[in-house]
Every structure is written in structure tokens, then in C-alpha cells.
Amino acid sequence: MESSKVLLLVSLLFYFTPRLNALDTISAGQSLKGSETLISQSGTFEAGFFSFGDSNSFLYFGVWYKNISPRTVVWVANRDTPLGNSSCVLQLKNGRKLVILDSIGATIWSSNLSATAKKPVVQLLQSGNLVVKEANSSAAANFLWQSFDYPGDTLLPGMRLRSSKVSGQNTSLTSWRNTQDPAIGPYSFFIDTHGLPQAVITYGRTLLFRAGSWNGYFFAGIPSQTLNKYFNFTGIVLTGTNVSYGYELLSSSIISRFILTSTGIVQSFLWSDQTESWQLLLAGPVDQCDNYAICGANANCDVNNTPFCDCLHGFIPKSLEKWNSLNWSGGCVRRTKLECDSRDGFLKVPSVKLPNTSHSWFNVKMNLKQCENMCLKNCSCTAYANLDIRDGGSGCLLWFSDIVDMRTLPYGAQDLYVKVAASELGHKGNKKLLAGILAGSISLILVIILIGVVILWWRMKLKKKDKNKTKIWSHTDVRENEDIDIPIFDFSTIAKATNHFSISNKLGEGGFGPVYKGTLTNGQDIAVKRLSNNSGQGSEEFLNEVALIANLQHRNLVKLIGCCIQDDERLLIYEFMINRSLDNIIFDQIKSSLLHWTQRFQIISGIARGVLYLHEDSRLRIVHRDLKTSNILLDEHMNPKISDFGLARIFGVDEAEGKTKRVVGTFGYISPECIRGSFSVKSDVFSFGVIVLEIICGKKNMEFFHNYNLDLLCYAWRVWSEEKPLELIDESLGDSMALSEVFRCIHIGLLCVQERPEDRPDMSGVVLMLNGEKSLPIPKEPAFYPQQFGSSSNNYELGSTNEISVTQLDAR
Structure with missing residues (x-):
């Protein structure tokens, strides 16, 4: 038992x-x-x-x-x-x-x-x-x-890679150091949420390969006809402020994995019981055309061509010498400038991986024709395509910058429609259009000759008159000024760089005069400000800007490369800012939707640091006196840089306020005390506050006044007092923002636009407030433009240069 x-x-x-x-x-x-x-x-x-x-x-x-x-x-x-x-x-x-x-x-x-x-x-x-x-x-x-x-280096069925559109944080595949060491390596595979989300591989912070955006079936950069036989891709799913990607198996008998190798290649494998080994389904990158932006901007890569890089139709190599030596990094530029009207058209580039979508805009409900019309109406739009290729295509995807990282694909590709000038459309133009252009050109030439004769006569008359009246600054004056140490360029050099100040190179025009894009012989892009004869500014402002900015060095101030003086010509040469000015983006309905809150807060903080440097940290104490969105330039990473120092003034260490009989500035940004003939560092604080509220709202201060008989400051105070600050926020921001941070910025903006200068914080306090390191006092009712001008006995009209009592206002 x-x-x-x-x-x-x-x-x-x-x-x-x-x-x-x-x-x-x-x-x-x-x-x-x-x-x-x-x-x-x-x-x-x-x-x-x-x-x-x-x-x-x-x-x-x-x-x-x-x-x-x-x-x-x-x-x-x-x-x-x-x-x-x-x-x-x-x-x-x-x-x-x-x-x-x-x-x-x-x-x-x-x-x-x-x-x-x-x-x-x-x-x-x-x-x-x-x-x-x-x-x-x-x-x-x-x-x-x-x-x-x-996740580590492997993506399994049911697993999802996630990224936040607000914080930028993500869960990514990270490579092993080698096949025997699982420690975190240098390569990452994740979803980039800038613009239209897309899958990318990076080495540290360097972008190496784009798997592309989601086209409804798979990532556009690594298409495979065999994928859908085994996988049900859930694709990039937008959930509020988050983006995710994953896949499921069509059969439980399938064993599969995606892996990011220690050499930076993403691979998909299936297990074969027959061979008892892993079978490779796809990989990326696979050839030279998969290397990110190998052909530079506005070019296409095709491995079946020799050489495999080619400029898009309507574009030519930026540097022909480098291009012919197989150095394509400089990319291509337009052969003919766009007209920005209905004469422009589109050329189809078939069967390609769509370009980098990090600076794109998209709408899932629009069709391709609506997409074309929207791109044609927006001068900044460079190309469009369908968002989704299923069922013949749907959705709209627009690009607003250079076309980068495009390649020809044998299958699973999409068609891209690139905007070009009418002259590039070739046979697509008609005889009536050509005849009209010819007749218009002849008329234009005659008008230009006539205008040229008048201008020549007028300039000779002015030159003779000014000899006894005004001192003209020369190269010698600049060189002998001990406070100025910058290169002096020959006029011929700058004229050649700007294609002789061609209208196609013109970027815009400000109070100083027109601004042109140029390229020096060493390949450096520049922005050239040319003093206009009609400008309210002259030699004094020109030398003032040269003397000031030559001695200022800060990451949030634009860099002056040099200047040029020859006869009546006054030129300022700056570093070129690819994203141009803040107002060009923030007040554009489409472009502003690309500027999420994180970037807007970065811009606000950068401007604050730049102004703080001017007021307290540079060897000179400087009041800018013309802070506004058009004087905030943005580099390729959207970092703000303050520009235009023609109206700036230097303050002594013990000097608190300056007086002037000639009040200058721009309506909507001028502080109340400037109207009364005095200015100080607090005048810049006022202008900064207006900029902050404009960045949050997406509308101009004076645009509010003309449309609603109520300026932006008044409206901001009203919604703040009624505890409805959400009504002030730009609708294009959607839910992609930290509300507490936005509300803090509204609060700071209202503090900066107080009527009395002593009620405004100084810029060191503003920077601390933005960083959350200082408590915020309760704002009072701000200065309103209706109060300042609405009851004027002089019938003063906003936006004009009419005189008002005591001071003369030079508004720009």
C-alpha cells in the first residue's frame, strides 16, 4: 500500500x-x-x-x-x-x-x-x-x-510605434550595437510627426532614409507587392495628438518580424518551415537613391539612369560645375520664376516616392482637382499630390518648400504635380497666350525705356541738388569708423549675385527698400537690402544699422555679412533666411497650419532672448524701436532672428528714456509713449507683447481694428477678462498644444502691452516668466488703439503718414 x-x-x-x-x-x-x-x-x-x-x-x-x-x-x-x-x-x-x-x-x-x-x-x-x-x-x-x-530592434505583429505631435516624443525601434550586443545603437526607426507623418531612419539626429508617408497601403518609400499577401497594415493612425503605426498577420500560421539592423537597415522577414530559415521580404534603404536627399533639392533620383540624379523639368543645377562633377548636394533651382497667377501650371512627375512631407499640408476630404486649385492660388505652394492612392486616389497633399528626397519607383509609386511657370509648359501653352505674351513684352519694353529716361533725368536733378545739401556716406566713411568692422563689397559683385537685381530675385520690400535674394561666387546665399530713393530712411539709418549690427552677435539676431556703397547705392548684405519672415507664415491660412504650438513657443522664446540681449547682455544697450513680425526672420529650423536695425538707438548705462521729435515705427506695434515722443526699452516690450498675441491668434493687430473696429489687444483683454481665452487661439492649432503654456503666453502678452511703461515687465522678467520660473502678476487693462486715435481732433487716419500734434509719425 x-x-x-x-x-x-x-x-x-x-x-x-x-x-x-x-x-x-x-x-x-x-x-x-x-x-x-x-x-x-x-x-x-x-x-x-x-x-x-x-x-x-x-x-x-x-x-x-x-x-x-x-x-x-x-x-x-x-x-x-x-x-x-x-x-x-x-x-x-x-x-x-x-x-x-x-x-x-x-x-x-x-x-x-x-x-x-x-x-x-x-x-x-x-x-x-x-x-x-x-x-x-x-x-x-x-x-x-x-x-x-x-520596443528594441524588432517590431512584432500587434506592436505599435507611437509619436506625439505635441511633445515630439516617440517609441522607436533602436538598433543593437552589433549582432552579439543588444545595447542601444546609433540608428532609430520612428514616425516623424512634422507635416504629414512619415517613417524615417536616423543616425543620431541625422536623417538617413525616409520610408515615406502612408499612402493607404504601405509606406511610399518601401513598397512591395507581396506585403499585402501576409500583412494587414493598420498604417499611420491619427488619434488626437498622437500618431501610431503597426500591422497584423492575415494568418495565425505566419511567423513574421520587422527588424532595424545594427547597420541601419529596416528589414521584414517571414519564417519558412520548408527551409527552416528566415526569408527576406523587403529592406530599406536598398540602393543609392534611398540615401536621403542624395540629389539635393528639386531633383529626382532614378537608379536606371546614368547619372541617376536629374533636375525636375523647369529646374536647372544650382551649380553646373559641381553637378557635372557628380556632386548633386546643391540640388536644382527654378529656371523661370513663377508668375503667381493663373498663368502658372503643373507638370506631372509619374511613379515616384513622394518628397519629404515634413513641411507639407494635407486634407483628407479634398479631391485632386480641389488640391490643384488650392496650390495654384497659393504663391508659396510648389507641388501637390493625392494623399491616398486607394480607389484611384483621394485627399490632398501640398508642399510649400523645395522638393527634397524624391525617387522613381518601379511599382506602388504615386504621381506628383510640380508647379512651373507658363513658359515651362511647352506645347501645353496655346498660340493666343504666346501672342499675348509677345505683344505684352514689346509694350513693356517701350514703357521701361520711357521710365528709364525719366528716372535718369530725375536722379541727375536730385544728385545736383544734394551736392549742396546732404552728405553722402562713402566707403571711406565706413572703413574709418572704428565701431564698424565688416567686409565692404563691390557693387558689381552684388549686382552679379542678384542677377542685376532682377525682379525674379526680389523677396519683398520694407521701409528701407526692396530686398533681393542673391548667391555669391562661393555658393553662399544672401539677402540684399537696397536703399530706395522713395524710402523714408536715408544715409543716417543706413550707417546706424551697419554700426549697430556689426557689433552684435547672438543666435536670435540676423547676421550682417557686409555692406556696399557706390555713388547713390546703399546695400546691406545679410545671411539668407530660407523661411523668410514670421508674418509670411503666421498670417497665411495654409502656412500657419504647418506651424504647431511647439514651434510657435520656440519662436516666442527666441525673440524674447534676442530682445533681452539687445537690452541687457550686449556691450551696447539698444532699443530696437521697430519690432514686428515682418522683422522676425526664420531660419531652416524655424529659429527666429531679429532684423532691421535702421531705427534702433543706443542707450547709456544710466539712461532710462529717450526723447524724439520724429517718432518712427509701425502701426499696431508702436507703444503709447512713442506716440507722445518718448521711448525706452519698455517700448520694445510693448511691441514684443503685440507679436506674442499675434503668434497665438494668427491675425494682425491692425487687421482686427479694421475688420472689427476693435484691435487685437482689446479683444485679447476681453476674452481674458471673460475667462474665455480659448477664443483667442488660432483655430489651425487644433488640439496640438499645451493649453497651460498657451494661457501663460497670453498672460505674458497682456502684461507686455500695458498702457504705462512701468507696469510692463522688463525682458529678463519676460524670459523667466516664459520658462515658468517667475510668478505672473495680474494684468491691467492694456493700451488700446481706439483710445489713442479714435478721439483725435486731427481726424487722424490709421496707416497714413499724416501729422498729429507734438510729433511727426513716420509709420511703416
């Missing part, structure tokens, strides 16, 4: 021993150590401690495919902190954290679980997801922690 009981006990032990080793779950108080493992119910995945090769010198805890040899690891917990010996344990500590402990009980790795469960368990799911959850709950929404939220 006793012997039969012993036999039964031994049988039970043998029966249950393998099941203990095949558990998929451990509870609080249990642990996993040594060679013990968790095995998913399907038997596909296994989790436990492992080492590479035969060495036990470095141990990791991870998840791998149970029945595939050699071992294929899909997730590693302690990838940067391997264990030095086999005396290690995995356990659920205090009912909340999953931890790995070494031989002396020190924590080597832990999950970031903060919630506490009543009855927590650790389970390896059939998907390969290691989770911490309530014992009796199977819903994914109730997982307290999961390994799928912290």
Missing part, C-alpha cells in the same frame, strides 16, 4: 514537472531565475535569461522564438546593463514593479510601473508581449505595463 502511494507521488511529480517549466505566468512573490523560463500558451515565444554563444559572462533577460534555431531574440530588458554571472532573478516587487536583481540583490533593471494591482501577475502572451496585469483581466486596456511599449 505504501509502495503504491510512493509510486503515485513520483508519477505526479514527473507529470507536473514539465508543466512547471512551461508556465506562461508568475505571480507576486514568485520569481524566475537561472534556466527557468516563461512560455506563451501557443508555444511560439519564450522568456528568460540568456547569453550569446557559449559564454555566460554576460546575461540578459529577454523574449525569443522558442522553436527557431539559432535563437532569434525579439526583446531585451536590460540591454544596456548585462549581468556578470548567472546568479540573477526576475520578480514582481511590491506588487507593482518588474525587476531584475543580481547576486547581491541590487536592482539591475526595473519597469517604470507606478500603479499598484490587487493581484498582479507577469504573463508572456501569445503575441510575444510580456505584460504585468491583474490576474483576472485579459483586456489590453488594463495592462499595467507591457514590453510592447518599450
Whole structure:
């Protein structure tokens, strides 16, 4: 009898021993150590401690495919902190954290679980997801922690890569250092949320490869006709302020994985039972055309051509010499400037991977014809395409900058429509149009000749008159001024750089005069301000700007490269800002939608730091006196740079206020005391406050006045007082913003536009407030333009240069 009981006990032990080793779950108080493992119910995945090769010198805890040899690891917990010996344990500590402990009980790795469960368990799911959850709950929404939220180099079915459009944070695939070292390597694969979301591979912060935007079936940059046979891609899904991407298997019998290799290549594999090996489905990058922007801007790459880089139709190499030597990094530029009217047209570039969408705009509800019309009406639009290629195409995708990183694809590609001037359309133009252009050209030439004769006569008359009246600054005056140390350019050099101040090179016009884009012989792009004879400014403002900005160095101030003086010509040469001025973006309905809150706050903070430098941190104490959105330039990274110092004034160390009989500035930005003939650093603070409110609202201060008989400052005060600040915020921002940060900026803007200068903060206080390091006082009712001008006895008209009492107002 006793012997039969012993036999039964031994049988039970043998029966249950393998099941203990095949558990998929451990509870609080249990642990996993040594060679013990968790095995998913399907038997596909296994989790436990492992080492590479035969060495036990470095141990990791991870998840791998149970029945595939050699071992294929899909997730590693302690990838940067391997264990030095086999005396290690995995356990659920205090009912909340999953931890790995070494031989002396020190924590080597832990999950970031903060919630506490009543009855927590650790389970390896059939998907390969290691989770911490309530014992009796199977819903994914109730997982307290999961390994799928912290991917390594592998993307499994059911796993999702996520990115935030607000914070920019993302979950990404990160490469191993090498095939035997799972430590975090330099390559990352993630969803870039700027513009239309797209998948990218980076090396550190350097963009190497774009898998492209989602076209309804797959990423446009790595199309494969075989993918949809095995996978159900859920694509890029927009959920509020978050973007995610993942895929599911069409059959449970399929074993698949996506991996980012240690060499920076994303690959998709299927397991073949026949060959007992992984079969490669696709990879990217695969050839030279996949290297990001290898052909530069406005060019297409085609591996079947020799050479494989070619400018788009209507564009020519920026540097023909470099292009012919197979250096394409400079890209291409337009051969003919756009007319910005209905005469412009589009040329189709078929079967390509769409260009970089980080500066694009999209609308899912528009059709292709509506998309074309919108692009044609917007002068800044450079190209358009369908957003989705399913069912013949739908949605609208617009580009507003250079076309970068485009290539020809053999299948799964899209058509791109590039805007070109009418003359580039070739046979698409008609004879009537050509005849009209010819007749118009002849008339224009005659008018230009006539105008030229009149201008020549007028300039000779003025030159003769000014000899006895006004001193003309020369190169010598600039060189002998000990405060000025900048290069002096020959007029012929700048004329050549700007194509002799061609209208096609003109960027715009301000109070100083027209501004032209130019390119020096060394390839450097420049912006050239040319003093106009009709300008309210003259030699005094010209020399003032040269003397001031030559001595200022700050990341948020535009850099003066040099100047030029020859006869009556006055030229200022600046670094070229590719995104031009803030007003060009913030007040444009389409462009402003591309400027999310994080960038707007970055611009506000950058302007504040630049003004603080002028007021307190430079060797000169400077009042700018003409801060406005058109004088804030934006570089390629949207960093703001303050420009136009022609009206600026230097203050002494002990000087608090300046007086003037000639009040200058721009309506909508001028402080009340400037109207009365005095100015100080607080005048710039007022202008800064107006800019902040305009950036938040997306509308001009004076535009508010003319449309609603109410300026922006008044409206901002009204909604703030009524506790409705959301009504002030630009609708294009949507939900992509931190409301507490926006409300803080509105509060700061109102403090800056107070009527009395002493009620406004100084710029050091503003910077502290923006950083959340200083409490905000309660603002009073701000200065309103209706108060300043509405009751004037002089019938003063806003926007004019009429005189008012006491001062003369030179408004620009």
C-alpha cells in the first residue's frame, strides 16, 4: 500500500514537472531565475535569461522564438546593463514593479510601473508581449505595463510605434550595437510627426532614409507587392495628438518580424518551415537613391539612369560645375520664376516616392482637382499630390518648400504635380497666350525705356541738388569708423549675385527698400537690402544699422555679412533666411497650419532672448524701436532672428528714456509713449507683447481694428477678462498644444502691452516668466488703439503718414 502511494507521488511529480517549466505566468512573490523560463500558451515565444554563444559572462533577460534555431531574440530588458554571472532573478516587487536583481540583490533593471494591482501577475502572451496585469483581466486596456511599449530592434505583429505631435516624443525601434550586443545603437526607426507623418531612419539626429508617408497601403518609400499577401497594415493612425503605426498577420500560421539592423537597415522577414530559415521580404534603404536627399533639392533620383540624379523639368543645377562633377548636394533651382497667377501650371512627375512631407499640408476630404486649385492660388505652394492612392486616389497633399528626397519607383509609386511657370509648359501653352505674351513684352519694353529716361533725368536733378545739401556716406566713411568692422563689397559683385537685381530675385520690400535674394561666387546665399530713393530712411539709418549690427552677435539676431556703397547705392548684405519672415507664415491660412504650438513657443522664446540681449547682455544697450513680425526672420529650423536695425538707438548705462521729435515705427506695434515722443526699452516690450498675441491668434493687430473696429489687444483683454481665452487661439492649432503654456503666453502678452511703461515687465522678467520660473502678476487693462486715435481732433487716419500734434509719425 505504501509502495503504491510512493509510486503515485513520483508519477505526479514527473507529470507536473514539465508543466512547471512551461508556465506562461508568475505571480507576486514568485520569481524566475537561472534556466527557468516563461512560455506563451501557443508555444511560439519564450522568456528568460540568456547569453550569446557559449559564454555566460554576460546575461540578459529577454523574449525569443522558442522553436527557431539559432535563437532569434525579439526583446531585451536590460540591454544596456548585462549581468556578470548567472546568479540573477526576475520578480514582481511590491506588487507593482518588474525587476531584475543580481547576486547581491541590487536592482539591475526595473519597469517604470507606478500603479499598484490587487493581484498582479507577469504573463508572456501569445503575441510575444510580456505584460504585468491583474490576474483576472485579459483586456489590453488594463495592462499595467507591457514590453510592447518599450520596443528594441524588432517590431512584432500587434506592436505599435507611437509619436506625439505635441511633445515630439516617440517609441522607436533602436538598433543593437552589433549582432552579439543588444545595447542601444546609433540608428532609430520612428514616425516623424512634422507635416504629414512619415517613417524615417536616423543616425543620431541625422536623417538617413525616409520610408515615406502612408499612402493607404504601405509606406511610399518601401513598397512591395507581396506585403499585402501576409500583412494587414493598420498604417499611420491619427488619434488626437498622437500618431501610431503597426500591422497584423492575415494568418495565425505566419511567423513574421520587422527588424532595424545594427547597420541601419529596416528589414521584414517571414519564417519558412520548408527551409527552416528566415526569408527576406523587403529592406530599406536598398540602393543609392534611398540615401536621403542624395540629389539635393528639386531633383529626382532614378537608379536606371546614368547619372541617376536629374533636375525636375523647369529646374536647372544650382551649380553646373559641381553637378557635372557628380556632386548633386546643391540640388536644382527654378529656371523661370513663377508668375503667381493663373498663368502658372503643373507638370506631372509619374511613379515616384513622394518628397519629404515634413513641411507639407494635407486634407483628407479634398479631391485632386480641389488640391490643384488650392496650390495654384497659393504663391508659396510648389507641388501637390493625392494623399491616398486607394480607389484611384483621394485627399490632398501640398508642399510649400523645395522638393527634397524624391525617387522613381518601379511599382506602388504615386504621381506628383510640380508647379512651373507658363513658359515651362511647352506645347501645353496655346498660340493666343504666346501672342499675348509677345505683344505684352514689346509694350513693356517701350514703357521701361520711357521710365528709364525719366528716372535718369530725375536722379541727375536730385544728385545736383544734394551736392549742396546732404552728405553722402562713402566707403571711406565706413572703413574709418572704428565701431564698424565688416567686409565692404563691390557693387558689381552684388549686382552679379542678384542677377542685376532682377525682379525674379526680389523677396519683398520694407521701409528701407526692396530686398533681393542673391548667391555669391562661393555658393553662399544672401539677402540684399537696397536703399530706395522713395524710402523714408536715408544715409543716417543706413550707417546706424551697419554700426549697430556689426557689433552684435547672438543666435536670435540676423547676421550682417557686409555692406556696399557706390555713388547713390546703399546695400546691406545679410545671411539668407530660407523661411523668410514670421508674418509670411503666421498670417497665411495654409502656412500657419504647418506651424504647431511647439514651434510657435520656440519662436516666442527666441525673440524674447534676442530682445533681452539687445537690452541687457550686449556691450551696447539698444532699443530696437521697430519690432514686428515682418522683422522676425526664420531660419531652416524655424529659429527666429531679429532684423532691421535702421531705427534702433543706443542707450547709456544710466539712461532710462529717450526723447524724439520724429517718432518712427509701425502701426499696431508702436507703444503709447512713442506716440507722445518718448521711448525706452519698455517700448520694445510693448511691441514684443503685440507679436506674442499675434503668434497665438494668427491675425494682425491692425487687421482686427479694421475688420472689427476693435484691435487685437482689446479683444485679447476681453476674452481674458471673460475667462474665455480659448477664443483667442488660432483655430489651425487644433488640439496640438499645451493649453497651460498657451494661457501663460497670453498672460505674458497682456502684461507686455500695458498702457504705462512701468507696469510692463522688463525682458529678463519676460524670459523667466516664459520658462515658468517667475510668478505672473495680474494684468491691467492694456493700451488700446481706439483710445489713442479714435478721439483725435486731427481726424487722424490709421496707416497714413499724416501729422498729429507734438510729433511727426513716420509709420511703416
